[in-house]
Amino acid sequence: MRLAINGFGRIGRTFLRLALLEGFEVVAINDLADAKAMAHLFKYDSVHGVFNGEVAAKPDALVIGKLAIPVFSIKEADELPWSALRVDLVIDCTGKNLTMETAGKHITAGAKQVLISAPAADDIPMVVLGVNESQIDLKSKIISNASCTTNNIAPMIKILNDHWGVEEGYITTIHSMTGDQNLHDSNHKDLRRARAASSSIIPTTTGAAKAITHIFPELDGCLGGAGIRVPVLNGSLTDFTCLLKKKTTIAEINAAFKTAAENELAGVIEYTEDPIVSVDIINNPHSCIFDSLLTSIVGDMVKVVGWYDNEFGYSSRLVDVVKKINQANQYN
16 A cells, blocks of 8 residues: 655654554655655654654655655645555645545545545544444545544543433543644734743634534534643643433443453553553553543533543554555555
8 A cells, every 4th residue: 555645744753653663655745844854853753752763864755764755845735746656545644635625636636545634624534443434435535534632532422422322511622732833922813822832721622522423423512622722742631521311320431431441442442540641641552541530420410531642642543544444445
């Protein structure tokens, strides 16, 4: 399977690290940065550490060990040389090509399929592993891997909904700062995110509540959500407070999550009974590290909390989806 990466930021670079470990054939990278900057940022990472291998830059290639990956700096996706490179699947990590029209430019350029590392803005099929992959046609031209937060919260909602039924709920993601925020106070369309990211707790929005209704249509109109950006480089959690249709106990909820983590959701959910903090889940490949110590019930309200490495955990799901797409389409 011949892969191309479009957008070489936090997710693009983390995905490439994992892709190389998996032995994926990456035949191109497109980013507006030059090769020298791409090589440096790939090798030296403030969160995930120094890459274990030789990394160098040529004017037209990123050289990793003996592997030379061609690099391009082309703004319009339909002008990329995907046909000449015989690209099977583009991993679009720009966060910008979120519609059939914009992501479809990769198809126009000759790629067979596109996997978007963000929630889609229209009717592009959205897959969340462990939750709805059996309902998604992995032969679709364009597929969304949803967001890191959606991958975190959806398995928790699935367990609660399957066992007790979710009446209504509210999603709050306590999220590490991202590149969409400002280093210093500066112009931004979101006036809260216009403020210095490392100096404040910053309330903002999350698309997870809307995305979740694509995964669980029966919950449309029943969920709300908000995001709180906090000044850490990586590591996030989701707090889900809900009303269930049936009575339950903390012990029953934790038991259901533990069983799922050891069985049908193994690799997606990790169950912990330790009093962890965000730094403890850096480089954890699970979508959700369920914190059983934080499960609580007050009256009819239930609260569950799941941690996630919003870079490494999410990129790990991208890798898993690539494998499933390859199996479905038999590229190899």
